[in-house]
Amino acid sequence: MQITKNFTLPELTTTNTGIANQPDKEQIAALIKLCGKVLQPARDMYGAAISVNSGFRSYAVNKAVGGARNSQHMRGEAADITVHNKEQNKKLFELIRDNLISAGFM
Numbered sequence: 859m860q861i862t863k864n865f866t867l868p869e870l871t872t873t874n875t876g877i878a879n880q881p882d883k884e885q886i887a888a889l890i891k892l893c894g895k896v897l898q899p900a901r902d903m904y905g906a907a908i909s910v911n912s913g914f915r916s917y918a919v920n921k922a923v924g925g926a927r928n929s930q931h932m933r934g935e936a937a938d939i940t941v942h943n944k945e946q947n948k949k950l951f952e953l954i955r956d957n958l959i960s961a962g963f964m
């Protein structure tokens with residue numbers, strides 16, 4: 859399922875733990891909101907590919923990766939993202955901080 863122009867549901871639910879990681883309707887709705895309000899706008903501003911290292915995590919996946927007990931990843935409200943090099947990651951962080959966090963979503 860394509861969520862926005864550059865983000866797909868599989869990309870946000872992939873895990874290398876081998877554990878089932880299927881979001882329910884409510885969690886999918888949160889992922890759609892996350893892509894629409896944060897990830898896609900960030901991608902558009904940044905102007906190049908953004909990789910999702912970890913998006914949605916089921917309870918078991920979150921536990922397996924040592925996530926916080928009340929992690930927003932379990933609600934589909936968080937994604938750990940990265941671009942190719944550290945300097946660029948800083949630029950992406952600043953873009954999000956300066957343009958999207960102030961919009962009140964994060």
Ligand SMILES: [Zn+2]
Nearest residue numbers: 931936937938
């Ligand atoms: Zn995270």
